[in-house]
Amino acid sequence: MIAKVAWRNIWRSRTRTAVVVGAVILAIWALVFMIAFVRGVVYGYIDKAVQFETSHVQLHNPAFLEEPALALTIPEGQGVMEVLAGHDSIVAWSPRIVVNAMLATSTGANGIQLRGVDPQQEHQLTRIGERVVEGVFFDEGRNQVVLSTSLAAKLNVGLRKKVIVTFQDQYNNLTSAAFRVIGLYDTDNRNIDDVVAFVRADDLRAVAGMETGANHEMALLASDVEMVPQLTRALSRRFPDLTVRDFEEISPDLGLFKSQVQINLIIMTVIIMLALIFGIINTMLMAVLERTRELGMLMAIGMNKARVFGMVVIETMYVSLLGAPVGLALGWATVLILNRTGIDLSNWSSGLAEFGMATLVYPVLETDAYVVIVSGILITALLASIYPSLKAIRLRPVEALRKL
Amino acid sequence: MSMETVIQTIDLHKVYDETRVPVHALRGVDLRIDKGEFTAIVGPSGSGKSTLLNIIGGLDQPTRGQIIIDGTDLATLSPNALIDFRKNKIGFVFQSYNLIPVLTAKENVEFVMLLQKRSKAERDARVQVLMEAVGLADRLHNRPSELSGGQQQRVAVARALAPKPAFILADEPTANLDSASTTNLLDMMARLNTQEAMTFVFSTHDQRVIDRARRVITLEDGQIISDLAQDA
Numbered sequence: 257m258i259a260k261v262a263w264r265n266i267w268r269s270r271t272r273t274a275v276v277v278g279a280v281i282l283a284i285w286a287l288v289f290m291i292a293f294v295r296g297v298v299y300g301y302i303d304k305a306v307q308f309e310t311s312h313v314q315l316h317n318p319a320f321l322e323e324p325a326l327a328l329t330i331p332e333g334q335g336v337m338e339v340l341a342g343h344d345s346i347v348a349w350s351p352r353i354v355v356n357a358m359l360a361t362s363t364g365a366n367g368i369q370l371r372g373v374d375p376q377q378e379h380q381l382t383r384i385g386e387r388v389v390e391g392v393f394f395d396e397g398r399n400q401v402v403l404s405t406s407l408a409a410k411l412n413v414g415l416r417k418k419v420i421v422t423f424q425d426q427y428n429n430l431t432s433a434a435f436r437v438i439g440l441y442d443t444d445n446r447n448i449d450d451v452v453a454f455v456r457a458d459d460l461r462a463v464a465g466m467e468t469g470a471n472h473e474m475a476l477l478a479s480d481v482e483m484v485p486q487l488t489r490a491l492s493r494r495f496p497d498l499t500v501r502d503f504e505e506i507s508p509d510l511g512l513f514k515s516q517v518q519i520n521l522i523i524m525t526v527i528i529m530l531a532l533i534f535g536i537i538n539t540m541l542m543a544v545l546e547r548t549r550e551l552g553m554l555m556a557i558g559m560n561k562a563r564v565f566g567m568v569v570i571e572t573m574y575v576s577l578l579g580a581p582v583g584l585a586l587g588w589a590t591v592l593i594l595n596r597t598g599i600d601l602s603n604w605s606s607g608l609a610e611f612g613m614a615t616l617v618y619p620v621l622e623t624d625a626y627v628v629i630v631s632g633i634l635i636t637a638l639l640a641s642i643y644p645s646l647k648a649i650r651l652r653p654v655e656a657l658r659k660l
Numbered sequence: 661m662s663m664e665t666v667i668q669t670i671d672l673h674k675v676y677d678e679t680r681v682p683v684h685a686l687r688g689v690d691l692r693i694d695k696g697e698f699t700a701i702v703g704p705s706g707s708g709k710s711t712l713l714n715i716i717g718g719l720d721q722p723t724r725g726q727i728i729i730d731g732t733d734l735a736t737l738s739p740n741a742l743i744d745f746r747k748n749k750i751g752f753v754f755q756s757y758n759l760i761p762v763l764t765a766k767e768n769v770e771f772v773m774l775l776q777k778r779s780k781a782e783r784d785a786r787v788q789v790l791m792e793a794v795g796l797a798d799r800l801h802n803r804p805s806e807l808s809g810g811q812q813q814r815v816a817v818a819r820a821l822a823p824k825p826a827f828i829l830a831d832e833p834t835a836n837l838d839s840a841s842t843t844n845l846l847d848m849m850a851r852l853n854t855q856e857a858m859t860f861v862f863s864t865h866d867q868r869v870i871d872r873a874r875r876v877i878t879l880e881d882g883q884i885i886s887d888l889a890q891d892a
Contacts, residue, residue, distance in 0.1 A: 257767075257774045264762035553758040556719055558747020558775055558823070560740055654719045657754065 258563055262570040266578075269543070273575055276539050280579030280633070281586065283528050287629055288587025291521050292619035293599070298517050300617055302503075302510050308382055308448045310503040310510070311350075311475035312484050313491065318499040320472055326355060327426040329470040330498060339494060340476060345483045349476035350374065350381040353460050357423035359403070359453060363412040368403075368453050370421060372460035381477060384441060384454070391415045391439035399459050401435035404449035405442045413437055421455070425464050433463040521625055529636040532576075536637070540572050540644035551648055552656020561649040568648045572641030580633050584626065594619045665728075666827050666859050667693040667716055672725035674711050674882075685711040686722070687882040693827070696857040698850065700864050700873035708882040709863045710831070716861065717829045718746045730826040747775055751820030753830035757812040759804040765791065765815045766800040772823045790818040794848055810841025814848065821852070827859035834866045846872045 266273050306312060315336065320328035330336055333351065340349045353372030358365055371378075375394040379385040384402075385393035394400055401419060413419055415437055422432045435455060443449055461470060478487050484502050492500040504511035544551070555564060598616040674686040685708045693699055703709045714720035715727055718734055727734045730749055737745055746752075759768045766787050773783045791797045794814040796807075804812050813833060820828050828849075834842040850872060852858045862869055870876055878886040 257771070261760065261762060268762065549756075549758065550760065553752075553754065554760070555743065556717070556746065557752055557772055557819075558743055560743045563775070654714050657719075657758075 258567050259570055262567050263574060265543070265547075265567075265571050266574050272539055272542070273578070276536060276575045277579035277582075279532060279535050280576060281583040283532050284580060284583025284629060284633065285587045285590065287524060287528050287632075288584065288621060288625075289590055289619065290524055291625050291629075292587075292591040292594075292621040293617065294520055294524075295517055295621060295625075296595075296599070296617040296619040298513050299620055301513060304443070304445050305447075305507055305510055306503050308384070308443050308445055308452075310506040311381060312478045312481065313476050313488050313500060313502050314506055315474040315476075315491065315495065315498045315500050316472065318497075321499055324354065324356065324472070325426070326424065326464055326466065329466070329472055330474065333471050333474075334469055336474060336495060336498070340474060343487075345479045345487055346476050347479050348377070348380040349474060350377040351457070351471040352378070352473040352475065353457050353464075353466070353470070354472045355423050355460065355464070357421050357453075359407075359411065360420045360422065361411045361413045361417070364410065366407065366411060367451075368407070369451050370423065370460065371452055371454050372457035373454055374457055375454075378454065381475060384443075387441040387443050388439045389442050391437070393439050393441075393454075394456060395438065397436070397438070399433065399435045399455075399463075400438035401453055401455050402439040402441060403437065403453040405440045406446075406449050407453070408437065408440050415440065421453075421463075423464070426466070431463060431465075435459075521628055525628060525632040529632050533636050533640045536572060536576055536640035537643050539575065540568065540641065541647060543571065544568060544644045544648045548651060548656045551651050552653040555651070556653040556657060565645045565649050568645035569638070569641040572644065573637045576633065576637035576640065580630070584629070588621075588626075591619045591621050664695040665692055666695050666697075666730055667691065667861070668726075668728040669712075669716070669722075670726040670728075672712070672715065672722045672727065674708070674715065674720070675723045684882050686715075688725070689879075689882070689884060691877070691884065693859065693861060695826075695859055696853065697875055698853045698860050698873055699875040699877060700862045700870050701877045701879060702864060702870060703879035707879040709879050711882075712879065713829060713831055713861075713863045717750055717752065718742050747772060748823055749826045751823065751825035751828040753813070753816050753820050753828060753833045755832040755835045757804065757809070757816050757836075759812055759815055759819070761804050764801045764803055765796060765807065765818075768804070768815055769818045769822050772819065776823055786822060787818075790821055791815075793821075793852065794818045795844075808841070810837050810844060813837060813841070813845055817845070817849065817852075821858065827861060830860065830862045832864055832866070833862060834864065834869055839868070842866070842868050 315330065317328045317330050337351060340346055350373055355370045355372070357368055357370040359368045379393060388402065389405060391402075393402055401421070408414065411419065417437050418434045419437060420432055421435055422430060425431045457471070461468065478484050488500055488502045551564060555561075595618050598618045600616055669689055669691045672686050672689040673684070676683040676685055689708075689712060701709055701712065711720065715722050716729070718729070721735075729745070732745065734742065734745070760771065763771065769787045769790055770783050773786065787800070788797065791800055794817055796811060796814055796818070799807060799811060804815070807815065817828070834845060837845065846869065849860055853860055862873065864870060874890060876886075876888050876890060877884055
């Protein structure tokens with residue numbers, strides 16, 4: 257009965273209820289969108305970093321990570337590769353030689369990281385071939401190099417031109433070789449574009465005097481990002497002499513970003529809910545104060561304080577939660593659509609690329625965020641109901657009834 | 661007729677100490693009202709009439725003195741117990757009806773019985789009886805806004821009777837009614853009084869109500885100055 261009275265009470269002033277319902281819809285929609293947007297940005301960043309920088313898991317000779325010397329290759333690399341090739345939850349993997357080198361042309365020089373790769377395997381892992389905007393990602397010729405358009409511009413070098421690569425070989429002697437630019441790529445990610453140049457592993461081994469099949473790094477992608485921790489543990493057990501790291505360990509900022517997203521979700525929820533609380537309190541206070549005499553009468557004829565309190569709480573919950581499903585549905589639909597189309601931030605993209613961020617943001621929101629938002633609204637409604645309810649039960653029937 | 665005392669006040673005083681100028685609203689009221697009485701409390705405004713009614717209704721506490729309703733000294737009740745006491749023992753009828761606007765006539769009458777946790781069958785049966793008694797059996801599902809003032813006040817009487825109270829306390833019940841509605845309401849209350857021995861206590865200015873009362877208590881300056889039995 258109390259619930260029925262409360263339900264009918266909220267329709268006594270349709271405009272007022274509509275205003276609160278509208279505010280709740282707007283707040284929830286905004287919340288869902290903002291959180292999804294931020295997650296989109298962060299996941300875009302992580303995806304990009306995973307795609308071109310870290311992959312899901314990397315294996316190294318532990319000594320190489322401390323001092324990246326040419327001689328510190330992965331021991332018994334052939335056996336390792338056989339295991340990776342036969343593993344069910346690994347969809348792509350690429351062996352690499354990683355050398356810090358100097359890339360020089362007649363007009364300039366730049367320190368870079370030279371990655372000696374198997375072009376086919378590297379493309380399977382990172383889809384880097386799709387990012388080649390001029391030329392190709394290697395053909396049949398020897399001593400070819402693929403670098404980014406920005407690095408090429410900096411060194412004033414174009415397709416088919418030669419560059420000189422200089423690095424220390426395993427005996428600490430400087431070695432140089434000429435490589436021909438066969439392709440130019442652009443990943444939008446400065447962390448890669450400014451520093452990484454690709455050559456064929458066999459060419460690099462020949463120049464460096466390394467053994468056939470020697471590699472410094474194995475990078476791989478799991479079939480599902482959820483599999484990564486399990487896969488990392490399994491590989492660590494299988495190869496106790498190697499360092500096996502997942503992407504969060506390789507690039508701790510990714511893990512930091514992920515936890516930042518969680519904090520961000522809570523902070524945004526709290527701020528919006530706080531704003532909402534005052535709106536709801538204001539409305540419910542009005543609803544209580546204009547019914548002073550009626551509440552006085554209810555208490556006079558025997559409705560006790562707990563019931564009066566409960567009635568105002570229920571009214572507040574109704575008013576607050578009525579708009580919640582609509583707001584959630586709207587937010588969900590918005591995220592669904594934008595997740596397909598993406599939000600184009602290319603006007604700001606040069607700044608974003610600086611941080612390795614994507615210029616097309618695809619908002620995403622998982623169930624956990626909806627759970628947080630829904631609990632946030634519930635808590636908001638409850639908090640907002642306390643003050644008006646207290647106000648209601650503080651009324652004294654004698655005084656309340658006297659008011660006209 | 662053996663008399664059962666429903667309301668008894670002993671040396672009732674009420675002092676409002678507003679802004680340090682004490683106002684003596686009641687100065688020693690001794691009163692006894694027995695079951696089945698039909699009593700009007702009259703007096704000019706400021707006479708203490710409303711204060712007395714509020715105290716009898718358990719809505720206000722006396723500064724001094726005792727108030728005993730149906731054998732219970734109200735001073736012994738906790739605030740919550742007092743609310744329950746009002747719910748079960750006192751039927752209120754207000755000057756401006758004060759029905760719950762969002763509930764139908766039937767639901768308004770049912771409301772206190774719901775607070776009393778009466779069964780649905782019992783509630784339905786009693787609503788039917790009461791709405792017939794007040795002549796509104798055909799308006800069960802109308803909301804107050806769809807009823808005339810007289811009809812609303814009759815629903816209010818039915819609501820007051822619903823919990824089977826010890827007496828009905830009516831504060832200027834006819835103040836907002838036209839003559840026809842007033843006569844109609846008074847007839848109905850008189851009938852309930854004689855047929856069901858329901859005790860009625862009114863405060864009123866209305867000569868029509870005073871004429872129908874069988875006992876008229878006049879207050880002035882917080883004291884009873886006359887207490888007369890009369891033929892209705």
